[in-house]
Amino acid sequence: MLETIKLTSEFWSRYQEVVSKNVIPYQWQALNDQLPDAEPSHAVKNFEIAAGLAEGEYYGEVFQDSDVAKWIETVAYSLREYPNQELSERVDRLIEIIGQAQEEDGYLNTYYQLKHPEYKWANLRDNHELYCAGHFIEAAVAYYQSTGKRQLLSIMEKFVELIQQTFGSEAGKRHGYPGHEEIELALLRMYDVTDNPMHLELAKYFIEERGKAPNYFEGEKEERQGKDLTWNDDNHINFGLGYEYQQAHLPIRQQEQAVGHAVRAVYYYTAVADLAKKIGDQSLTETVKRLWQDIVERQMYITGGIGSSAIGESFTCHHDLPNDTMYCETCASVGLAFFANKMQQLELSGEYGDIFEKLIYNGTISGMNLTGDRFFYVNPLEINQFQKHRKDQEHVLYERQKWLKTACCPPNLARFIASLDRYILSEETETITIHQYISCEYQSQGFSLTLQSDLPWNGAIRLTIKSKEVVKKAIRLRIPEWTKETVQIYVNQQSKTLPIEQGYVTLEESWQNQDTITLEFDMSPKLIYANQQVIENIGKVAIQKGPVIYCLEELDNGADLARLYVEELADVETQELPSLYQGKALTFTGYRMAGNSTKMYHDKGVTFEKTALTAVPYYAWGNRGYGEMRVWLNKY
Amino acid sequence: MLETIKLTSEFWSRYQEVVSKNVIPYQWQALNDQLPDAEPSHAVKNFEIAAGLAEGEYYGEVFQDSDVAKWIETVAYSLREYPNQELSERVDRLIEIIGQAQEEDGYLNTYYQLKHPEYKWANLRDNHELYCAGHFIEAAVAYYQSTGKRQLLSIMEKFVELIQQTFGSEAGKRHGYPGHEEIELALLRMYDVTDNPMHLELAKYFIEERGKAPNYFEGEKEERQGKDLTWNDDNHINFGLGYEYQQAHLPIRQQEQAVGHAVRAVYYYTAVADLAKKIGDQSLTETVKRLWQDIVERQMYITGGIGSSAIGESFTCHHDLPNDTMYCETCASVGLAFFANKMQQLELSGEYGDIFEKLIYNGTISGMNLTGDRFFYVNPLEINQFQKHRKDQEHVLYERQKWLKTACCPPNLARFIASLDRYILSEETETITIHQYISCEYQSQGFSLTLQSDLPWNGAIRLTIKSKEVVKKAIRLRIPEWTKETVQIYVNQQSKTLPIEQGYVTLEESWQNQDTITLEFDMSPKLIYANQQVIENIGKVAIQKGPVIYCLEELDNGADLARLYVEELADVETQELPSLYQGKALTFTGYRMAGNSTKMYHDKGVTFEKTALTAVPYYAWGNRGYGEMRVWLNKY
The missing domain is CATH 1.50.10.10 (Glycosyltransferase)
Incomplete structure (x- = not known):
């Protein structure tokens, strides 16, 4: 192959x-x-x-x-x-x-x-x-x-x-x-x-x-x-x-x-x-x-x-x-x-x-x-x-x-x-299965398949058949776990409602030249919780957009990342960061905690103030300088 | 001495x-x-x-x-x-x-x-x-x-x-x-x-x-x-x-x-x-x-x-x-x-x-x-x-x-x-200084001093002079940090307002037989915060009553102590626990967190339900059986 x-x-x-x-x-x-x-x-x-x-x-x-x-x-x-x-x-x-x-x-x-x-x-x-x-x-x-x-x-x-x-x-x-x-x-x-x-x-x-x-x-x-x-x-x-x-x-x-x-x-x-x-x-x-x-x-x-x-x-x-x-x-x-x-x-x-x-x-x-x-x-x-x-x-x-x-x-x-x-994909006698949405050209017996995807940044996926003859092949598509409840599927612009079985949908069609399958994945950033058994992450959330896990870096957010809190991502925006190549940052409003005493231990409580936060893809951390970094953030 | x-x-x-x-x-x-x-x-x-x-x-x-x-x-x-x-x-x-x-x-x-x-x-x-x-x-x-x-x-x-x-x-x-x-x-x-x-x-x-x-x-x-x-x-x-x-x-x-x-x-x-x-x-x-x-x-x-x-x-x-x-x-x-x-x-x-x-x-x-x-x-x-x-x-x-x-x-x-x-105390020529409120009988030149205290359980302190003659000695008393703002001091039942200097108040009196000094320390349980630089304790509080730090044990509160939250101690009560000798427990209402998914990572959030909690003095943990223990608790 x-x-x-x-x-x-x-x-x-x-x-x-x-x-x-x-x-x-x-x-x-x-x-x-x-x-x-x-x-x-x-x-x-x-x-x-x-x-x-x-x-x-x-x-x-x-x-x-x-x-x-x-x-x-x-x-x-x-x-x-x-x-x-x-x-x-x-x-x-x-x-x-x-x-x-x-x-x-x-x-x-x-x-x-x-x-x-x-x-x-x-x-x-x-x-x-x-x-x-x-x-x-x-x-x-x-x-x-x-x-x-x-x-x-x-x-x-x-x-x-x-x-x-x-x-x-x-x-x-x-x-x-x-x-x-x-x-x-x-x-x-x-x-x-x-x-x-x-x-x-x-x-x-x-x-x-x-x-x-x-x-x-x-x-x-x-x-x-x-x-x-x-x-x-x-x-x-x-x-x-x-x-x-x-x-x-x-x-x-x-x-x-x-x-x-x-x-x-x-x-x-x-x-x-x-x-x-x-x-x-x-x-x-x-x-x-x-x-x-x-x-x-x-x-x-x-x-x-x-x-x-x-x-x-x-x-x-x-x-x-x-x-x-x-x-x-x-x-x-x-x-x-x-x-x-x-x-x-x-x-x-x-x-x-x-x-x-x-x-x-x-x-x-x-x-x-x-x-x-x-x-x-x-x-x-x-x-x-x-x-x-x-x-x-x-x-x-x-x-x-x-x-x-x-x-x-x-x-x-x-x-x-x-x-x-x-x-990326596998082909059996009667089926082609798409496992990963990574753009590629696939050449099979008598037909080819073009997979276009801007993952991990964009959730619009397009598959195009090129064939001189009608192709009888089931096309099986993995529906990523992070978009499962919101995915939209179209064949030649026609919306399809298909059952997700074992994480895949199957399109059983006869394919002609220039037929397209398009998928729309929901790429809105989400707050992710760890299982409650993970005591390290109790009271914390991580940020995920599509398949990408985000983190905060000191470079963007100042020191003491442990004192930052995230409420929700209501005002989140995507931002280009050229130094991260295609990597996109997320900006949103969070909170910074301050203690009400300089003493080592006190009963004066803490206060919170709003602050602008920037998250970058986890894989790209430590590429623009060195400092604190944190994936799991306090939930406000 | x-x-x-x-x-x-x-x-x-x-x-x-x-x-x-x-x-x-x-x-x-x-x-x-x-x-x-x-x-x-x-x-x-x-x-x-x-x-x-x-x-x-x-x-x-x-x-x-x-x-x-x-x-x-x-x-x-x-x-x-x-x-x-x-x-x-x-x-x-x-x-x-x-x-x-x-x-x-x-x-x-x-x-x-x-x-x-x-x-x-x-x-x-x-x-x-x-x-x-x-x-x-x-x-x-x-x-x-x-x-x-x-x-x-x-x-x-x-x-x-x-x-x-x-x-x-x-x-x-x-x-x-x-x-x-x-x-x-x-x-x-x-x-x-x-x-x-x-x-x-x-x-x-x-x-x-x-x-x-x-x-x-x-x-x-x-x-x-x-x-x-x-x-x-x-x-x-x-x-x-x-x-x-x-x-x-x-x-x-x-x-x-x-x-x-x-x-x-x-x-x-x-x-x-x-x-x-x-x-x-x-x-x-x-x-x-x-x-x-x-x-x-x-x-x-x-x-x-x-x-x-x-x-x-x-x-x-x-x-x-x-x-x-x-x-x-x-x-x-x-x-x-x-x-x-x-x-x-x-x-x-x-x-x-x-x-x-x-x-x-x-x-x-x-x-x-x-x-x-x-x-x-x-x-x-x-x-x-x-x-x-x-x-x-x-x-x-x-x-x-x-x-x-x-x-x-x-x-x-x-x-x-x-x-x-x-x-407990020290004596210089003109002063006796009480450092610790531990009940004792102290015999000095020509007079004695009885210190009565039920610390760490009770904040009523009494000092009694026994002397055949009038004693000219300043009595210096440490005012514990945990009661500093609320302490009440009496000499022979008469309330005194005294400045706290370097953590001590000084009573400059001529003392007669049976003179008493009484102090009332505030013993209400408090939520204590660690300095914000201590990242381990961000979002957490400890419970202190008088000088005693408390902890939760699995024995009293069930497993998964990491999922317990404390809001305030509004309904706190003191409870005798005979197995802890004089040790007193505190009971109060807190919260138990539950995840809304059995998955390892999910976006379903968490929920909280009220639960009765029991804290015991930290020093006494692990005396009644073995299990989880925790001093720093999530703040609700």
Whole structure:
């Protein structure tokens, strides 16, 4: 399908261009340590050393290789829209080096090759060999699909063979599985292009072996007494989170709640959802539906962020959603989008597209500045004047960084943006389903479809059929949750009243050339309440317009945002802010609270005065200077 | 003065009796590892081993000795009111053992004697030798003052001589000072009984040497490369707080803000205030006034708790007062009371008595259950349903513990309660000043004074003079901050209108036998607001009646306390709760919020319904079962 859709959305084209023109070259510099004043990466150099092309020692995190993989994957997607001979040759040369770095038997992981060849596979719990393999598999698949070039795919097929010979439930094989899930979803993607049943089987093995008793990581730990030790051997294991940290506390079908490290969790569940569909397994389907609900109805921030605690970058418990100490890693939101997509393929329900839409306009792209050269790992919902003085909130930064020591997020977000066209619509024999209202041209068998949308700024949507012949296709349209009660639908200007089923309306018509479907979504800003169980947000509201969550910044509203109150949005107006590119601000009247005493504690009450307030899209915060920021506002 | 005052307050007599009858024997069992299912202490055994009376190895924290010292100090105070021959002999025997444990040259610290005799004084930063010495000095002084027995005082005088020979600004001496302040205030107490100028000088040296550049701890660290290492050598020093952790970042006179570990800070400032008075030093006086203000006007909880962060058990920054992640160590509140007392001696201002009163009725005694056998180290202002799931809030317990691994708080609170009579009033040549309205009989030269008060439950105060002759003494009375605007004062039933100066009114009369002064304090419950800079408490109020801060418990009000709102206290009633001993509850009508949707995020608003609420004194929370608790309530 990659070749049949062309993204034309102004909003997303700009982002894809940023990725192509800025992020890809910028990250290449980062991976080659050419950025001044940024954390060193050394990631390319590690491969050159392993390939025998350079001298030196391994440097970086144990998962440094994966940054190279994600960069290749991003380039793969980006080259489709932005062909670039020089870049293409650079990737081919890099893949050559990777090939040279690969060992005879297929093994490929520069950390172990250069630092501890004697300890390969000795610490799956902490050391990310299978995780890095997963990212290279994804890169290989994407590069093959985009360019038709098989080199990286071959390299990875060879490595996967070694992995399959090494791991499995058969006697004589290691009964292990990765400490950080990723290879599962990657193997399933590989299976999509190779049709090799071994790839499916290996994914199934990793998914189902996980969490069986006795725990593999326990045995592994016994075995490597004194060797290949990590930070995790010195501490109470996994930050005191036990094997829930890695979702390895129970076999998948017994898991009731989303637990542990949020990125690991959603990568795992993404694979489980894909496997459930591929093998038609009902109990797996029920399991992922349960885990999905557990996240989005009890553990997800309004921005689509997940991971309430920095300790283990993890889920904590239902409705525990602090706005100032949370983690909300960019990678976790990207991973939740992958999960949403696989759920959407598993069963038709608008909720998956709703959450996907929430993620793309909020908690994912907040991880990058508007020009693509500064990145957040952690995406707070509140920046206040205290965080920088608190040692327990050192993970919360108010300024995006040039590069990160653990640089998982920047390339993850880049590859996601560069491949966004994959998530807009799907076509089955008798139906085309529109999941996301992102402008594009879609070319099908004998007809094409033009989708025009100015989301997230304007709710007028238009689909136009181009066809020489009459097309018999049902067109299924997701009706976003935020407009469900007010949506208007027209076919060729004729109003239609249609039932919303599972979040979609279905138009069963025979389509002729120049037929149009138009939708009018209600884009009026709304005050949103959190579930009453979320004690952090009691007495508070957030502002949402269409799919976009807004926030207040100190820059527009002065300091002490905690003292601002919102009554309603009666006089709200939309305002252009050129510095935010297409981003639109909202202005409205609110209140500022003042204490009636300068004392620390007093009985003099408080007073309120009206004040003009300006809210900006959450994803764009911290792009015009630094200061306080706040999503949840006091309700007057 | 210790012999001339007898505490008769019903409230405090019960507490002192609890200390005498329950806490002292209970803690003796703890110190001797006779409590089942409690953290072992081994503290007495360590002395027996050092004295050559028992076999075995040192066990416990590096400051384990100090628990013994605080227990002796508590017994010293308690024996005055509750004579007990057996207990008295037990202490004498213990002091004998301590004497036997002392080395020839005076050195006394069982940790170093038993574990690392070669590393004495090698790690002042972390290892508490001088801290333990300080506590033994305090115990020695108290025991001497209460019983007239000099044995422990002599032991400590000998040790202090060694310390004085070891430390000082002279060439050939170590220019060190303790990592945990305590010996400074202890030496000044010792000076009060010994009049030995060396004791004053040594305290002055420790106080003034601290924080000078180059930092002593840096040099010490260099010197002990590889030896006597602690947890603190492995990490970023002092939890990343630098030498602010120990208030050793600057010389005292340059310190502008209360910083670092809260207990260390207030112990230090207590000594500085005492020294400032003893030597009449203006710049030290200004310094402690500045630091006092910095705490009580910018860094103190409404309960008198201090220490906003568990990391380093420390202050963070102005107005950063989270209610659920705070530390508020019991010891820190006790230490702040010591500081208040020394400030009160340094200058007359009712604020010191106000804060002292806040401390005794709230954040200190909350550290112990009502029967004296369960203890808190951390005193939260909020217990919610999430804390037990959060690894970053593991320090917050909802249930007091039998004993604590770091057992500083239980004996600290016990010695404070047992000595409370020391803080009620002071007498100078021409004036008697009443600081605290705690019922007592005070015997002066030629006359006596009876103070009758049912505080904290009743605001009627009566003072009666008993004298054969006319007494010419000004009587100065602190007017508590919470009643300042409404207080009524009578002398022999005659109403007096008097100016409140520095928080006190002064009655300049000639007093005859049976003359009475009565005061009527307004005890109506009030809603209290925090300063608007405290973002945690915006939109919230606390309930205060007299000096007592109230809280809601789940037990009385159902779960989800975060959803309760208070409008005003129009229909408030006082209710007896026998299970809280004299503790009175307040009942009133409030509101319970309900969400209008079961969804995670929605635009349906919220609704409120009236509900009957019950508040109990904060200090008494967690005495009748366990559940949520909350001091700061939403304002309707």
